Amino acid sequence: MTPDGATALACSNIAFVKYWGNLDPALRLPFNDSVSMNLSAATTTTAVELDHDLQRDTVEVDGRLLTGAALERAVAQLDLIRARAGLDARARVVSRNTFPMGTGIASSASGFAALTLAAARACGLRLDEAQLSAIARRGSGSAARSVPGGFVDWHAAATDEASYARSLAAPAHWDLTDVVAVVSREHKAVGSSGGHAAALTSPHFAARLSLLPGRLAVAREAIAGRDLARLGPMIEEEALCLHAVALTSRPPLIYWTGATVSLLSQVARWRSDGLPVFFTLDAGPNVHLICEGRHAPAVESLARGLPYVESVLVNEPGGHARIVPPVARHPSSGDGEPERGA
Numbered sequence: 408m409t410p411d412g413a414t415a416l417a418c419s420n421i422a423f424v425k426y427w428g429n430l431d432p433a434l435r436l437p438f439n440d441s442v443s444m445n446l447s448a449a450t451t452t453t454a455v456e457l458d459h460d461l462q463r464d465t466v467e468v469d470g471r472l473l474t475g476a477a478l479e480r481a482v483a484q485l486d487l488i489r490a491r492a493g494l495d496a497r498a499r500v501v502s503r504n505t506f507p508m509g510t511g512i513a514s515s516a517s518g519f520a521a522l523t524l525a526a527a528r529a530c531g532l533r534l535d536e537a538q539l540s541a542i543a544r545r546g547s548g549s550a551a552r553s554v555p556g557g558f559v560d561w562h563a564a565a566t567d568e569a570s571y572a573r574s575l576a577a578p579a580h581w582d583l584t585d586v587v588a589v590v591s592r593e594h595k596a597v598g599s600s601g602g603h604a605a606a607l608t609s610p611h612f613a614a615r616l617s618l619l620p621g622r623l624a625v626a627r628e629a630i631a632g633r634d635l636a637r638l639g640p641m642i643e644e645e646a647l648c649l650h651a652v653a654l655t656s657r658p659p660l661i662y663w664t665g666a667t668v669s670l671l672s673q674v675a676r677w678r679s680d681g682l683p684v685f686f687t688l689d690a691g692p693n694v695h696l697i698c699e700g701r702h703a704p705a706v707e708s709l710a711r712g713l714p715y716v717e718s719v720l721v722n723e724p725g726g727h728a729r730i731v732p733p734v735a736r737h738p739s740s741g742d743g744e745p746e747r748g749a
């Protein structure tokens with residue numbers, strides 16, 4: 408690390424009770440609390456280097472320079488952090504994911520958590536976890552939950568500073584496993600920001616909100632008691648409920664493919680054969696298979712055996728966002744043309 412540069416690593420997360428809809432879209436203040444688990448194998452590592460000679464920020468993700476709205480969103484996040492530090496130097500940002508972007512594994516969660524921590528450190532800011540979480544939230548709501556470690560609770564609150572996430576339990580508390588079955592690597596047509604805005608047009612939005620206090624209580628208690636038999640049915644109900652809102656929004660958002668539906672039915676069959684595994688989904692087609700560590704090898708091998716599953720990513724509970732040593736740069740990365748490389 409140099410005085411004006413830092414590298415941070417953050418895990419993505421899977422929500423058991425989900426965030427869908429903003430009370431304040433500009434500040435990304437959610438309607439409801441949400442509860443999640445960090446994903447150990449789905450991480451983003453981001454280096455931020457401040458350079459007074461740079462004319463504009465450059466942001467490279469997995470070998471491609473961001474342009475357009477994606478670049479503006481990252482620059483807005485850098486601006487927030489620079490304003491807080493009273494700095495105006497532009498930044499060179501290089502980011503690497505261990506998983507495909509835009510497929511229902513939330514790259515924005517790990518991405519904005521890592522960017523926030525690296526940029527804050529590069530700008531010399533000394534912030535506590537709650538402050539970092541609240542700033543990460545401004546980039547992507549779910550990024551607030553990727554700042555603390557393990558099992559995480561994000562509170563809906565009326566003000567910018569008060570809506571942040573905190574850890575409910577450390578990663579070692581429970582060997583819950585998320586076996587992500589990737590059925591599509593295509594970038595989704597409507598990102599979650601569009602989904603949050605459309606959610607309020609669904610006639611089922613208010614009904615889902617009214618059910619969330621009960622689901623949040625189940626999530627918190629089941630995590631505290633390591634009780635998958637209690638957590639599992641609730642997470643399936645909650646995922647289907649979120650997709651019921653998405654499907655009935657105007658315009659309708661259909662995130663599923665045929666493979667998604669086949670896999671959802673398959674999970675019920677595995678369970679009736681005696682395997683304790685439950686599904687959840689994010690805003691995408693891939694299916695997150697939730698089970699305890701001792702059943703993860705069986706779930707992984709069954710998922711790999713399905714012809715419509717492209718790949719499988721096995722995650723244990725992941726840690727908190729953290730500063731890491733700089734990563735050696737790929738020879739083809741850094742100062743190239745937009746969209747160059749892969």
Ligand code: PMV
Pocket residue numbers: 421422424425426427441513515516547548549550599600688689690
């Ligand atoms: O943080 P966003 O804007 O990408 O929204 C995440 C939305 C869901 O992944 C569907 C739910 C959640 O709570 O993570």
